[in-house]
Amino acid sequence: MKFLNDPKKKKIAYLVLLVLLAVFPFVITNSYYLHVCISIGVYILLATSLNLVTGFAGQLSLGHAAFYGIGAYVGALLMLNFDVNFFLAMIASAVVSGLFGLLLGLPTLRLRGDYLAIVTLGFGEIVRLVFVNWAEVTRGPLGLPGIPSPSIFGFEISGRTAFYYLVIVLVLITLFVMSRIVNSGVGMAMQTVKIDEIAAESIGIYPIKYKLIAFVVAAAFAGIAGCYYASYIAYISPTTFVYNTSVTILAMVVLGGLGSIPGSIIGACILTLVPELLRFMSDYRMLIFGALMVFMMIFRPEGFWGASKRVKNIYKIKAGGAKNGSDSGDNQRHD
Amino acid sequence: MAQILETINATIKFGGLTAVNSVSITQEEGEILSLIGPNGAGKTTLFNLLTGVYRPTEGNIKFYGEEITGLKPHERVAKGISRTFQNIRLFHEMTVLENLLIANPDCHREGIWEAVLGGGKLRRKRQQGVEECEDILRAIGLLDKQEELATNLPYGKQRLLEIGRALATNPKLVLLDEPGAGMNSVEKEELSRLIHYITDDMKKNVLLIEHDMKFVMGISDRIVVLDHGEKIAEGKPEEIQSNPLVIEAYLGKGIPEDEDD
Ligand SMILES: Nc1ncnc2c1ncn2[C@@H]1O[C@H](COP(=O)(O)OP(=O)(O)OP(=O)(O)O)[C@@H](O)[C@H]1O
Ligand SMILES: [Mg+2]
Numbered sequence: 001m002k003f004l005n006d007p008k009k010k011k012i013a014y015l016v017l018l019v020l021l022a023v024f025p026f027v028i029t030n031s032y033y034l035h036v037c038i039s040i041g042v043y044i045l046l047a048t049s050l051n052l053v054t055g056f057a058g059q060l061s062l063g064h065a066a067f068y069g070i071g072a073y074v075g076a077l078l079m080l081n082f083d084v085n086f087f088l089a090m091i092a093s094a095v096v097s098g099l100f101g102l103l104l105g106l107p108t109l110r111l112r113g114d115y116l117a118i119v120t121l122g123f124g125e126i127v128r129l130v131f132v133n134w135a136e137v138t139r140g141p142l143g144l145p146g147i148p149s150p151s152i153f154g155f156e157i158s159g160r161t162a163f164y165y166l167v168i169v170l171v172l173i174t175l176f177v178m179s180r181i182v183n184s185g186v187g188m189a190m191q192t193v194k195i196d197e198i199a200a201e202s203i204g205i206y207p208i209k210y211k212l213i214a215f216v217v218a219a220a221f222a223g224i225a226g227c228y229y230a231s232y233i234a235y236i237s238p239t240t241f242v243y244n245t246s247v248t249i250l251a252m253v254v255l256g257g258l259g260s261i262p263g264s265i266i267g268a269c270i271l272t273l274v275p276e277l278l279r280f281m282s283d284y285r286m287l288i289f290g291a292l293m294v295f296m297m298i299f300r301p302e303g304f305w306g307a308s309k310r311v312k313n314i315y316k317i318k319a320g321g322a323k324n325g326s327d328s329g330d331n332q333r334h335d
Numbered sequence: 336m337a338q339i340l341e342t343i344n345a346t347i348k349f350g351g352l353t354a355v356n357s358v359s360i361t362q363e364e365g366e367i368l369s370l371i372g373p374n375g376a377g378k379t380t381l382f383n384l385l386t387g388v389y390r391p392t393e394g395n396i397k398f399y400g401e402e403i404t405g406l407k408p409h410e411r412v413a414k415g416i417s418r419t420f421q422n423i424r425l426f427h428e429m430t431v432l433e434n435l436l437i438a439n440p441d442c443h444r445e446g447i448w449e450a451v452l453g454g455g456k457l458r459r460k461r462q463q464g465v466e467e468c469e470d471i472l473r474a475i476g477l478l479d480k481q482e483e484l485a486t487n488l489p490y491g492k493q494r495l496l497e498i499g500r501a502l503a504t505n506p507k508l509v510l511l512d513e514p515g516a517g518m519n520s521v522e523k524e525e526l527s528r529l530i531h532y533i534t535d536d537m538k539k540n541v542l543l544i545e546h547d548m549k550f551v552m553g554i555s556d557r558i559v560v561l562d563h564g565e566k567i568a569e570g571k572p573e574e575i576q577s578n579p580l581v582i583e584a585y586l587g588k589g590i591p592e593d594e595d596d
Contacts (some may be wrong), residue, residue, distance in 0.1 A: 054454065055551060061459075126418075159490065177451050180450055180451045180453060181447065181450055181451060184445050184447075184450030185436075185437070185442035185443045185444065185445030185450065186443070186445055186446075186447050186450050187440075188429075188433060188436070188437045188442065188443065189442075190438060191426070191428075191429070191445040192426055192429075192437055192443075195426045195427070195428060195429075198420075198424065199420070199425070199426065201387075201407075201408035201409050201412075202386060202408060202412065202418055202419075202420070202424070202501075203412060203417065203437065203438035203443075203500060203501070203503070203504050203506050204409045204412030204413055204415065204438070204440060204443065205409055205437075205443050206407070206409040213447060217447070240336040296394050315464075315465060315572035316437065316462045317461060317462055317465045318432075318465070318481065318482075319432055319465050319466070319468055319472055319481050320469055320478055320481070335347070
């Protein structure tokens, strides 16, 4: 992947990839494949957002599915009960999930490591129980059927192809925002908190602030993923937003490589595709899946695309070379 | 001369152990003050009190006359106190330049919207941040190593980089915890030049802990001696060298029963 170091070639590679993604539904018309692609898209949203918390800020969270669920329920309820437009509902999902991210982030003021993991796990479980038991609103285990499709200016986005393009747009926006964040002072500060909180404090960084930012932003994006999913699948129930889902998302982040956005993308692709590919051997599916994970962690503990592959200069500005930087215009672009 | 730092009866107890016992010290603007004492004397713990890692059990800390005893570590950095650690605590997986950049207040105070939206103003601010780090890189002699990961630097250079990182916070006072530890004599000379550069050219104050007596005596304007958490002496290097209490502490003649005076 050396060629990706050259910014021009990188741009061309991105462009080719975009074109491939754009023409994909014309070439592959099988709607099952489109469905798998859409699932990958949703998991990319979930994995890259969790990566901000766990990979960059270093806070182990076992409750990411809760934010996904909150986004899904908030979006679905607004669309079903109040006829709110999908895109407004999505913003509401992001805001509400983000607020719950703040709520969950607050205990991190005092907790670390395993303790934090337990709190996030408990949070996920509480949220699921609310979905199950607050039956007047959520219809409990029966779930919410008939969630409408998005519409823009009267045009309805329906059918898998339309949803496919919508998720690609959401993924691109998310990747843009995430890479801007991690390649900034905020992102660097998050990493110092992960590496060494005492050292971070010694240079004027308030760790709690950056943990909270990570939690809130990650929760908001998981909320967006939830709202999208609700509209796509048209029916949601508490069984989607369970502990298992949180663990799967975390596995994607770890497998891909903690603290690496391309890693999260790769992790989301692999952990969505492998179970699908192994579907024919249904009995041994999870067994093989588990074995693969163990194998991976033994032979590539850093993940497929670990943080060590990251750009080594976050601002892409060099000291010394800064003043006569004829090529600095190109160097400073972040993508 | 203005008093920049003052501790008044600073005390901290860890369970039964009084690591720092009613220590009062002052530092004047422009002087290089050193803290010496045998192992376990409480020097690093006093640094931790000054930087807010620990809150004192009793006593007060003032910085430029302002009470800072209750401030959190990052708030004290904003006031102008920064430090290095006895056991180097660099961000090992980050590059040399990034280690400095992230200490630059403009860098980590970047807003999240600002970062997402980008634009020329942000780019210019970052450019300026990098240029500020450039001066520090030059002073610590690591300009050509800026893209190296901190962990790949030799030990002595890591110590220098940590000093650079402390300087990048734009402090008024830098606390150096055994900056010369593990350095050879050439590196120590380099260090001594750097400390003078910090005080004379950058007009910052330095408070340092050091075990190398030759180094301390050469560089300090004044020395405070700690032993068993208590201040046993203070004065000019010549005075300290001939102080019987200090000699006793270092030769280990101090008998625990005799310590209550
Ligand atoms: N967090 C802590 N909890 C308990 N005891 C501590 C703590 N921090 C320091 N101490 C104790 O306080 C005493 C002073 O330690 P300190 O590290 O300040 O010594 P020092 O003067 O820096 O010594 P050295 O020259 O070896 O670095 C030691 O006995 C140490 O064990
Ligand atoms: Mg010490």
